Amino acid sequence: MNRNSGKVDTFKVNSELLDQFREAADRLDSALLSELTMNLHPADIAEVLSHLDKDAVAFSLDRLDDEFAADVLMEVDEDIRRDYLETSTPKEIAVELIENLDSDDAADVLNELSAEVREEVISEIEDEEQVMDIVDLLKYQEGTAGALMGKEMVVVNENWSVMHSVREMRRQAEEIDHIYTIYVIDDDEKLLGRLPLKKLLTTNLNARMADIYIPETRYVKTSTTQEDVTSAMEKYDLVALPVVDLAGRLVGRITIDDVVDVMREEAEKDYQLASGLSEDVEQTDSIWQQMRARLPWLVIGVAGSMLSAILIGGYEEAIKTLPALAFFIPLITATGGNVGVQSSAIIVQGLANKSLSTTGILPKLGKELRQSSLNGLLISVLAMGLSILAFNDVNLGITISLALFIVILFSSLTGTFIPLLLEKMKIDPALATGPFITTMNDITGLFIYFIVGQIVYSTL
Amino acid sequence: MNRNSGKVDTFKVNSELLDQFREAADRLDSALLSELTMNLHPADIAEVLSHLDKDAVAFSLDRLDDEFAADVLMEVDEDIRRDYLETSTPKEIAVELIENLDSDDAADVLNELSAEVREEVISEIEDEEQVMDIVDLLKYQEGTAGALMGKEMVVVNENWSVMHSVREMRRQAEEIDHIYTIYVIDDDEKLLGRLPLKKLLTTNLNARMADIYIPETRYVKTSTTQEDVTSAMEKYDLVALPVVDLAGRLVGRITIDDVVDVMREEAEKDYQLASGLSEDVEQTDSIWQQMRARLPWLVIGVAGSMLSAILIGGYEEAIKTLPALAFFIPLITATGGNVGVQSSAIIVQGLANKSLSTTGILPKLGKELRQSSLNGLLISVLAMGLSILAFNDVNLGITISLALFIVILFSSLTGTFIPLLLEKMKIDPALATGPFITTMNDITGLFIYFIVGQIVYSTL
Numbered sequence: 001m002n003r004n005s006g007k008v009d010t011f012k013v014n015s016e017l018l019d020q021f022r023e024a025a026d027r028l029d030s031a032l033l034s035e036l037t038m039n040l041h042p043a044d045i046a047e048v049l050s051h052l053d054k055d056a057v058a059f060s061l062d063r064l065d066d067e068f069a070a071d072v073l074m075e076v077d078e079d080i081r082r083d084y085l086e087t088s089t090p091k092e093i094a095v096e097l098i099e100n101l102d103s104d105d106a107a108d109v110l111n112e113l114s115a116e117v118r119e120e121v122i123s124e125i126e127d128e129e130q131v132m133d134i135v136d137l138l139k140y141q142e143g144t145a146g147a148l149m150g151k152e153m154v155v156v157n158e159n160w161s162v163m164h165s166v167r168e169m170r171r172q173a174e175e176i177d178h179i180y181t182i183y184v185i186d187d188d189e190k191l192l193g194r195l196p197l198k199k200l201l202t203t204n205l206n207a208r209m210a211d212i213y214i215p216e217t218r219y220v221k222t223s224t225t226q227e228d229v230t231s232a233m234e235k236y237d238l239v240a241l242p243v244v245d246l247a248g249r250l251v252g253r254i255t256i257d258d259v260v261d262v263m264r265e266e267a268e269k270d271y272q273l274a275s276g277l278s279e280d281v282e283q284t285d286s287i288w289q290q291m292r293a294r295l296p297w298l299v300i301g302v303a304g305s306m307l308s309a310i311l312i313g314g315y316e317e318a319i320k321t322l323p324a325l326a327f328f329i330p331l332i333t334a335t336g337g338n339v340g341v342q343s344s345a346i347i348v349q350g351l352a353n354k355s356l357s358t359t360g361i362l363p364k365l366g367k368e369l370r371q372s373s374l375n376g377l378l379i380s381v382l383a384m385g386l387s388i389l390a391f392n393d394v395n396l397g398i399t400i401s402l403a404l405f406i407v408i409l410f411s412s413l414t415g416t417f418i419p420l421l422l423e424k425m426k427i428d429p430a431l432a433t434g435p436f437i438t439t440m441n442d443i444t445g446l447f448i449y450f451i452v453g454q455i456v457y458s459t460l
Numbered sequence: 461m462n463r464n465s466g467k468v469d470t471f472k473v474n475s476e477l478l479d480q481f482r483e484a485a486d487r488l489d490s491a492l493l494s495e496l497t498m499n500l501h502p503a504d505i506a507e508v509l510s511h512l513d514k515d516a517v518a519f520s521l522d523r524l525d526d527e528f529a530a531d532v533l534m535e536v537d538e539d540i541r542r543d544y545l546e547t548s549t550p551k552e553i554a555v556e557l558i559e560n561l562d563s564d565d566a567a568d569v570l571n572e573l574s575a576e577v578r579e580e581v582i583s584e585i586e587d588e589e590q591v592m593d594i595v596d597l598l599k600y601q602e603g604t605a606g607a608l609m610g611k612e613m614v615v616v617n618e619n620w621s622v623m624h625s626v627r628e629m630r631r632q633a634e635e636i637d638h639i640y641t642i643y644v645i646d647d648d649e650k651l652l653g654r655l656p657l658k659k660l661l662t663t664n665l666n667a668r669m670a671d672i673y674i675p676e677t678r679y680v681k682t683s684t685t686q687e688d689v690t691s692a693m694e695k696y697d698l699v700a701l702p703v704v705d706l707a708g709r710l711v712g713r714i715t716i717d718d719v720v721d722v723m724r725e726e727a728e729k730d731y732q733l734a735s736g737l738s739e740d741v742e743q744t745d746s747i748w749q750q751m752r753a754r755l756p757w758l759v760i761g762v763a764g765s766m767l768s769a770i771l772i773g774g775y776e777e778a779i780k781t782l783p784a785l786a787f788f789i790p791l792i793t794a795t796g797g798n799v800g801v802q803s804s805a806i807i808v809q810g811l812a813n814k815s816l817s818t819t820g821i822l823p824k825l826g827k828e829l830r831q832s833s834l835n836g837l838l839i840s841v842l843a844m845g846l847s848i849l850a851f852n853d854v855n856l857g858i859t860i861s862l863a864l865f866i867v868i869l870f871s872s873l874t875g876t877f878i879p880l881l882l883e884k885m886k887i888d889p890a891l892a893t894g895p896f897i898t899t900m901n902d903i904t905g906l907f908i909y910f911i912v913g914q915i916v917y918s919t920l
Binding site: 357370 | 472501503507510629630633638639640657658662693694695696697699716717720721723724727728730731732734735736737741742743744747750751754755757758759761762763764765766768769770772773776779780783784786787788789790791793794795797798799801802804805806807809810813815816817824827830831834835838839842843846847850851893894895898899902906
């Protein structure tokens with residue numbers, strides 16, 4: 001039975017399965033391991049390995065055949081891969097892993113190694129063509145189309161006949177998982193166009209490629225950012241996208257599965273930043289890893305709150321006279337925070353899915369002002385009503401509602417402006433969401449609140 | 461020149477282009493409109509239309525040829541599509557739109573119409589086969605594989621020869637954008653396996669399909685949830701996934717582009733909920749739409765803060781005696797909020813990418829308790845130091861740090877527990893993030909703070 005069998009929604013890691021893997025590792029029982037892994041997809045095994053300790057992981061990977069183990073290694077988290085590869089020699093990494101990978105995966109793995117080990121591994125790769133492909137890919141900067149693309153694709157020359165192309169294609173296709181499209185180039189390797197696979201099945205075998213290819217093709221340059229690649233493939237429903245160098249030569253292609261991974265990573269990154277996590281972290285990560293991701297924003301929050309404390313401290317006498325002023329501190333900070341996060345989230349999401357640009361900041365602020373005036377008015381009236389009802393003090397009600405209105409306007413404007421500004425400065429705008437905006441709005445909101453209080457009580 | 465030409469990263473909506481579209485609409489200038497739309501992809505035109513008013517949208521769509529207009533209509537936001545279709549007759553919708561769509565898109569559009577209009581439109585569709593496909597798709601519940609799948613796929617019988625299959629495939633392939641894979645069924649329409657397209661190119665034409673197909677294939681049932689479909693296609697790097705009914709008959713297939721859309725929607729939904737937005741909203745949406753998305757959580761926040769005000773009000777005398785207690789209200793609420801959001805975000809994200817299950821809640825809470833004890837200790841010590849430094853009051857420092865420690869433990873536990881509980885209750889766990897968790901933690905945090913204060917000051 002093939003390893004890829006079974007319907008997709010059956011696999012779930014369970015403690016029984018984990019125990020069997022552990023038992024196989026403890027007893028060095030290769031037969032049991034083969035039995036356990038036989039019907040599993042590499043991604044399933046990777047999921048299992050994420051629950052096992054280093055020794056059991058190493059035992060499992062060592063006993064799988066190289067090609068399959070390579071697939072599993074590309075599916076596990078980076079820290080598991082790093083731990084495993086640290087125990088391998090450069091020659092083992094080259095022969096057992098790299099030579100079984102597509103060029104883009106190979107380059108990714110090599111990028112995770114130290115410069116020294118990387119060089120040693122490359123010198124051990126036997127396939128000359130693969131070495132050239134990999135060295136070529138390694139030169140592109142992370143986050144660009146060049147770093148995302150693979151070298152595996154079917155390429156034919158415009159002067160070839162269909163028959164020659166089909167023969168050539170069969171040869172090239174051997175090592176490619178999905179073909180999608182055949183790319184047509186000229187003698188200078190410049191990208192001319194493409195030919196859908198199904199057209200090959202319906203064309204006269206003697207026709208020249210130049211006569212039948214579709215001349216236009218969407219493509220990106222090696223320097224295009226991965227965000228632009230993602231949004232283009234998503235927008236135009238592409239499954240593969242050719243990549244050309246500055247001279248227009250076809251140098252690689254990006255496939256949809258890579259882009260799906262990028263999309264997931266980007267969405268998770270934005271979500272984490274909005275939630276006050278400074279790095280990628282999972283519940284299954286160690287307590288120390290979690291601390292590294294969680295502590296920074298907590299500390300910034302504490303520092304900000306200390307400034308708030310000092311600010312409120314300046315109004316100690318006012319609070320002594322009128323303690324009710326203190327009752328509404330959470331109202332001011334919570335509302336300012338909520339409004340600011342809403343505003344910045346709308347901007348960050350618009351920038352992420354490309355429905356928004358950083359041009360025309362003023363009209364955007366104008367619209368936000370109209371929108372937040374409306375919300376501010378309703379919220380202020382509601383708060384005035386509730387506070388007078390609860391505490392029976394009209395001056396207090398006026399102070400609260402007036403301060404709240406100003407705080408809502410202010411928070412929505414900064415929430416809109418800051419992510420747009422960060423984007424313009426080429427800083428991830430998602431940094432502006434979450435604890436940053438709430439901490440900043442806490443301080444300014446309280447400042448506004450006490451100033452308004454001072455004015456209301458000294459004039460009314 | 462073909463409509464799809466041009467490299468992908470050139471198109472940007474600009475005000476000049478918008479003005480030209482408006483001009484074309486104002487002058488009813490069809491020639492100008494053709495010129496403007498000639499080199500644009502349907503997705504680009506959809507982007508342009510999102511910036512135009514109803515009349516200009518209607519003019520543009522009416523002047524494009526039906527098939528192209530149908531593609532554009534599938535790319536615009538639902539509200540634009542609804543506005544446009546409200547001005548069309550059922551016959552127009554059937555002939556100009558539905559008949560030019562793939563079955564899954566056709567079913568989606570029909571689902572957006574009222575039941576009455578839907579019936580009229582279906583009765584106007586002339587292609588009998590399409591009617592059956594659509595009626596079949598309409599019966600599946602939204603959010604399941606059945607509702608996501610399309611009927612367009614290449615299917616061959618196991619008893620056919622390769623030659624017959626290729627002929628049949630060419631016929632079927634006419635109306636399919638991407639083929640990816642050929643599915644093989646038996647006489648009862650049961651799914652047997654698949655045949656990669658490239659294998660057809662390398663096989664003896666007289667071979668029977670039964671002898672060459674790959675028997676195993678990953679598939680889902682019509683009732684599988686779209687979350688499971690998404691995570692399976694993502695996990696196993698699939699570009700197409702066959703769907704079978706309860707009897708195992710092949711009834712449709714889901715393609716990667718649909719799943720990419722679902723992924724984007726789900727990620728945006730989680731992000732919005734975490735940001736206090738109750739529905740999908742964009743900066744370009746009207747002020748009223750934004751209000752509908754933003755006001756609910758703001759009102760809940762105000763209501764929660766009123767409870768906080770009443771709670772603090774119960775300690776009016778304490779604040780009069782020791783106003784410094786009030787200075788640290790933002791510290792308590794901000795830290796509780798930040799910790800709670802961090803904890804719930806880690807859970808929500810783990811549930812979303814399937815790295816986490818709802819089994820073993822207790823061990824998860826145990827780990828969270830260890831992690832937050834550590835963070836809590838560090839944060840408390842820091843806050844004690846800073847507060848004593850700033851206000852020179854040891855009792856206050858003890859109150860703050862002790863309260864903070866308890867608040868951090870409490871917030872991290874509820875932040876972990878509530879999304880897991882919601883998931884178990886089949887409610888979207890992302891609801892627990894954002895304003896919900898911060899509002900709840902504000903109230904309980906303050907309660908803890910004043911209780912601790914009372915105890916510290918009465919005993920020390």
